[in-house]
Amino acid sequence: MSQNILEVKNLSKFFPIKKGLFLRHVADVRAVDYVSFHVRQGETLGLVGESGCGKSTLGRTLIRLYEPTSGSIRFKGEDFLKVRGESLRKMRKDMQMIFQDPYASLDPRMTVGQILTQPFEIHNIMTPSERLERVKQLLETVGLKASHVNRYPHEFSGGQRQRISIARAIALNPSLVIADEPVSALDVSIQAQILNLMKDLQEKLKLTYVFISHDLSVIEHLCDRIAVMYLGKIVEIATRDELFSNPKHPYTQALISAIPRVGEGKKKMKKSLSGEVPSPINPPSGCHFHPRCAHKKDICSQKAPALESVTGNSEHRSACWLTTQGGL
Amino acid sequence: MSDKQLSQKEIQALEQYLPMWKIVFGQFLQHKMAVVGLITILIFVAIALLAPVISAVTGLDPNRQNPLARYLKPGTVAPLGSSQKEEAVLNFENREPQAAQALRADLMSKQLVQSVREEDALYDLAFLEKNQALEVLKKLKTPEAKKFEKVFDSFETYHLLGTDDTGRDVFIRLVYGTRVSLGIGVVVAIMATLIGLIVGALAGFYGGFIDSALMRITDSLLSLPTIPLLILMAAIKGKDFLEKIGIDEQEYTSSAVLSFLLENEAIIKLVFILLIFSWMTTARLVRGSILSLKEREFILAAKTLGAKDSTIIVRHLFPNVISVILVSVTLKVGDSILFEAAMSFLGLGVQPPTPSWGNMLFNAQDLIQEAPFLAILPGLLILAVTLSFNYLGDGLQDAIDPKAIRR
Ligand SMILES: Nc1ncnc2c1ncn2[C@@H]1O[C@H](COP(=O)(O)OP(=O)(O)OP(=O)(O)O)[C@@H](O)[C@H]1O
Ligand SMILES: [Mg+2]
Numbered sequence: 244m245s246q247n248i249l250e251v252k253n254l255s256k257f258f259p260i261k262k263g264l265f266l267r268h269v270a271d272v273r274a275v276d277y278v279s280f281h282v283r284q285g286e287t288l289g290l291v292g293e294s295g296c297g298k299s300t301l302g303r304t305l306i307r308l309y310e311p312t313s314g315s316i317r318f319k320g321e322d323f324l325k326v327r328g329e330s331l332r333k334m335r336k337d338m339q340m341i342f343q344d345p346y347a348s349l350d351p352r353m354t355v356g357q358i359l360t361q362p363f364e365i366h367n368i369m370t371p372s373e374r375l376e377r378v379k380q381l382l383e384t385v386g387l388k389a390s391h392v393n394r395y396p397h398e399f400s401g402g403q404r405q406r407i408s409i410a411r412a413i414a415l416n417p418s419l420v421i422a423d424e425p426v427s428a429l430d431v432s433i434q435a436q437i438l439n440l441m442k443d444l445q446e447k448l449k450l451t452y453v454f455i456s457h458d459l460s461v462i463e464h465l466c467d468r469i470a471v472m473y474l475g476k477i478v479e480i481a482t483r484d485e486l487f488s489n490p491k492h493p494y495t496q497a498l499i500s501a502i503p504r505v506g507e508g509k510k511k512m513k514k515s516l517s518g519e520v521p522s523p524i525n526p527p528s529g530c531h532f533h534p535r536c537a538h539k540k541d542i543c544s545q546k547a548p549a550l551e552s553v554t555g556n557s558e559h560r561s562a563c564w565l566t567t568q569g570g571l
Numbered sequence: 572m573s574d575k576q577l578s579q580k581e582i583q584a585l586e587q588y589l590p591m592w593k594i595v596f597g598q599f600l601q602h603k604m605a606v607v608g609l610i611t612i613l614i615f616v617a618i619a620l621l622a623p624v625i626s627a628v629t630g631l632d633p634n635r636q637n638p639l640a641r642y643l644k645p646g647t648v649a650p651l652g653s654s655q656k657e658e659a660v661l662n663f664e665n666r667e668p669q670a671a672q673a674l675r676a677d678l679m680s681k682q683l684v685q686s687v688r689e690e691d692a693l694y695d696l697a698f699l700e701k702n703q704a705l706e707v708l709k710k711l712k713t714p715e716a717k718k719f720e721k722v723f724d725s726f727e728t729y730h731l732l733g734t735d736d737t738g739r740d741v742f743i744r745l746v747y748g749t750r751v752s753l754g755i756g757v758v759v760a761i762m763a764t765l766i767g768l769i770v771g772a773l774a775g776f777y778g779g780f781i782d783s784a785l786m787r788i789t790d791s792l793l794s795l796p797t798i799p800l801l802i803l804m805a806a807i808k809g810k811d812f813l814e815k816i817g818i819d820e821q822e823y824t825s826s827a828v829l830s831f832l833l834e835n836e837a838i839i840k841l842v843f844i845l846l847i848f849s850w851m852t853t854a855r856l857v858r859g860s861i862l863s864l865k866e867r868e869f870i871l872a873a874k875t876l877g878a879k880d881s882t883i884i885v886r887h888l889f890p891n892v893i894s895v896i897l898v899s900v901t902l903k904v905g906d907s908i909l910f911e912a913a914m915s916f917l918g919l920g921v922q923p924p925t926p927s928w929g930n931m932l933f934n935a936q937d938l939i940q941e942a943p944f945l946a947i948l949p950g951l952l953i954l955a956v957t958l959s960f961n962y963l964g965d966g967l968q969d970a971i972d973p974k975a976i977r978r
Contacts, residue, residue, distance in 0.1 A: 264783050308871055332877035340875045348868035352591055352890045361886075362876045393588040411872065 247317075248419055248451050249282040249305070254314030255475075256297075256304045260524065273523050274300035276475030276531075277314070279550065282419070287445070287452040289466030289483075291459055291498070293520055297475040298455045299343075302421045305453065306340050307331070318419070336366060339412040343424040345404035349396040355382070355407055356392040362414040381410040386440060402433035409440065413448060421453045426461060438465055460502050463487065468558075471495045474531040475523055477550060481559040491553050491561040493536050530564065538565055591890075598970035605966020608959035615956055619750040626743055630725055633747040634924050637728075637738030642942045645733040645741075651726050653698065660697050663722050670715040677715070683707050693719070701726065735945055736934060744926040745948060751927040753956065755838065755911045759845040760903035764896060766846070767853025772892075774854070775861030786858070789851045797848055798917075804844055805919040809836040837922040841914055845907055853899050860895045864888055894971040898964050905960030912953050928953050 255278070257271035274297040282288045290298050303309045305316060307323070316323040318338065326334050342348040349358055359378040363369050369377065379389035385406040396404055405425060412420055422441065426434040442465065444450060456462050462469055463483065470480040471494065479492040490496045497516045518535045521527050527534050533543040542564050550562040561567075599605060618625070626632060640649035651659070664671040675692045678684050684695045684707075696704055701723060708716040732741040770789065774782040810833065813823050823829040832839060864870060864887070873883050908928075914920035915929025923930055928949040935945035 264780075264787060266780055266783060303871070306875055308874060332879075335875055335877040338875070340872065342868040342872065344868055348872055350869040350887055350891075353886075354588070356588075361873065361878070365873075365876050365878050365882065395591075395594075408872075411876075415876070 246284045247281040248284045248319055249453075250315075250317040251281065251305070252279045252315045252317075253277045254279070254301070254304060254316060255312045256300050256309055257312045258300075270524050273475050273526060275304060275311075276523075276526070278472075278475075278477045280470055280477060280480055282451060282453060284418075285445075285449060285451055286467040287454050287465050289462035289469040290453060290455045290472060291462050291469060292457065292472035294457055295520055295523070296472045297523065298457070298472055299423050301472070302340065302423045302453065302455050306335075306338055306421055308340075333366075336415040337417050338419045338421070339415065339417040341405070341408050341412050341420060341422040341425045344428055345401045345408060346396075346428075348408050349404055351396055354393050354395055355387075355399075358396070358407065359392075359411055359414060362411065366415065368415075377414075381414055382407075384413070384444070385410040386436075400433075401429050402437060405429065405437055406440065409437075409444070413444060413450070416448065418449070419451045419453070421455070423455045424457065425454075427456065427458065434461065441465065459498055471498065474520065474526050476531060476562065478532065478563070479559075479561045480550070481553075481556075481561075485556065485559050489559070491559070491566045492532075492563045493538055493565070494532050495561075530562070540564060595970045599966050602962075602966035602969055604962040605970075608962035608966065611955060611959040612963060615749055615753055615952075615959075618746055619753050622746050622750050625746050629743065631728065631740045631743035633739065633744045633926055635739060637734065640728075640730070640734050640738040641736060642938065642945075643730050643734040643738075645731065645944060646729075647733065648727050648729050649734065649738070651728065656697050656726055657694060659722055659725055660693050663719065664693065667718060670718050673713070674711075674715040674719055677711055677713060678707075681711075683710070697722070697726070732948060733942070733944060735931070735942075736937065741931075741945065741948060744931060745928070745952060748926040748928045748931055748949065749952070751838070751921055751925060752908050752911055752929065752953070755842060755845070755921075755927070756904045756908035756956075756960075759842055759849060759907040759911075760900050762842075763846055763850040763903055763907075764853050764900045766850040767855075767899075768857050768892075768896060770850070771854040771857025771859075772861060775858040775865070776888075778862075782858070785854070789854050792847065793851050795848075801844055801914060801917075801919050804840060809833050809840075837920065838925070841911060841920045844914075845910055849903060849907060849910070853896070853903070856895055856899055857892060860892055861888065864891055897971065898968045901960050901964040901967060905957035905964075908953060908960075909957050912949075 254275060255273070256275040257273050259268050260270045260272065261267060262269050276297070278301065280288070290301065292298055300309065304311050311324065318334070321334075323334070349355075353361075356375070356378055359381055360371075360374050363374045363377070368374075375392070378392060382389055382391055387403060387406055387410070391399075396407070399407065405428075408425075425441070426437050429437060438461070441452070445452060452465070454462065454465055466483055468480065468482050469486045470477045471486075471492065472478065473494050479486070479490065479495045481489075486495065487499060490499050494516075501516070516535060521531070521534065527544070529542070529544040529546050530536070530539075530548055533539045536543065546564075548562045548564045548567060550560045551567055553559040553561050553566055635655070637649060637652050637655070639652050643649055671693060675689050678692045678696060679686065679689050684692050684699075686692045686695045696707065696719075699707070704723060705720065708720055728740065730740050730742065732745065735741055735744065770785050774785040810820075810823075813829070813833075814820075818829070823833060870883060870887055873887060878886075911920055911927065912929035912932060915927050916933045918930075918933055921927035921930050923934070931949040932946055932953075935942070935949070939946055
């Protein structure tokens, strides 16, 4: 078994809601609500959940774009949250992010060359001519042409822009890349190309991915393990095959049954989700999922279930009173 | 791939680096109306800067009144009043004392004028009918006489655009009015934009209490009623105010700064009032764009790369905010010119005799039927310049929008 590159314990991120001139603290958006998991060196961990469940916030907190409200992050065995100032800047080289919107993630006033040179400028690596060579090399690595170096982002298609984003993310040879819905803004035909590129790069550069998506079918292609999020919490985590063949949490079951399969109409969904996702400002008591759950019992609305190993499989954990009490 | 067949030359062309400003400039040139606007503005700027030169070349003075030539139609020639003729002769005597001396002697000895005293000779000649006087001078045939003929030319003024209620030349007043109106417009726009930029950037960048406090102030200023406040401000006299705060007449006449301020009191007050009322929109604009930029993913990407705050501000925030500012500053110049005109039209702005387009309009009210061009001319200029600034702003907006840029 390979090493853990990332270990997350009880991580939470609340966005305070402040009102009035003196910004009285009135409530919190509990975007990430005490989550714990780990990521192994070289694997791809999928993070899946409906819109607004806190996937992006979790991703951004992992990379410290947001300071967490509580919890700990160990990156390569080091306490990542203790790192500050100059050493944080240095450490960031090792951890990069690919963003969802290929139109917003590149500065429209910079050429591709300027965008891709920036990582080296920031860390003062190499001479200008070496940088240019490296940038051209990067462009070719992600399937673009070296002659694109002086073009502006608007001259590229969405897929090509996402390739530029990927080039920027791998420029500093990171070991961990957090990809926040890197293909959701793209056409289906292009999605496959980008996913394949990411797979190739992972092999070539020994990358570890945290891959965020709301689309289980995209996650299924790329990920070794999958964590399912609901309203700021991880409700189930397992290897891909285990999760798809033996989903324990009612929410996971609903998500899987909602994937359209060839030869199967959408109508045939066995378990569909009813109702709206509740607000993360005032989440339901007990298990956050209980108002939408078909199997809810009394305890579900009173006490929150912990993320615990499913019987017979220490790799498969689920946070549901049904599984902890002997399964469905 | 078809791109494989690109010739070496084509690839080189692709690799050629086009700086952003060149692309923006190219885009701007495509916007015909904006180019026309820019040229118009440049012409007016040139007029404003060259106003004293224009005055010297044409011999026109924006403040010279002529009771004999009130409400003249455009394109008429008007004689000078007697006092002005005297002034012109006196000028000649001072400029060329010898020539004047010789000429006087000639005139007296040949008895060409009926002067009692020799000193009056030139003045008496000047008050003759123009043709008669020129004939007299022709008879003399001396070089001094030739010189004096020129003085007669200045006895008549050609009023290209007519004259106003006190016989002042409208053309030169419009020229000087350009100075005042455009000057106020530009100064107010630049200062308002600077204030707006600072307030907006502070609010947007730091957020929290600074943000909400600054935005409350902005909002409350936005809700102030402009006109009543202006009337109030106009009622405060600079001198009274200085005396109130304990500065007496001796002090303010001896202080260069204070006396300058008092001399230009009306204009300074106007600029001040316009400033108070025009920085808020920019502040909101800047705050908004910084807030949205801060969340833009390319800024987040720079952060994850380890960029320092200063790098992010200089490389990403600044270039993207400056484009917003550039547009707002041009639009604001037009707005301020209109605002100045409105204030001056109400008699609250630039005070006569200083000409501004607004107070020229104000003056034109009395005899709008007899002399409509007095109102039409400054009105047209206000229209032309504000339109030009609006088109310029439009053109800039399109030009700097990177999404609209095509190669
Ligand atoms: N900066 C912020 N301030 C306040 N609330 C926030 C902020 N960012 C996110 N939220 C809230 O936190 C919750 C989780 O948002 P997040 O963007 O992480 O969801 P997501 O799972 O990525 O959704 P999506 O699929 O739409 O991207 C949402 O309710 C959102 O409104
Ligand atoms: Mg998201």
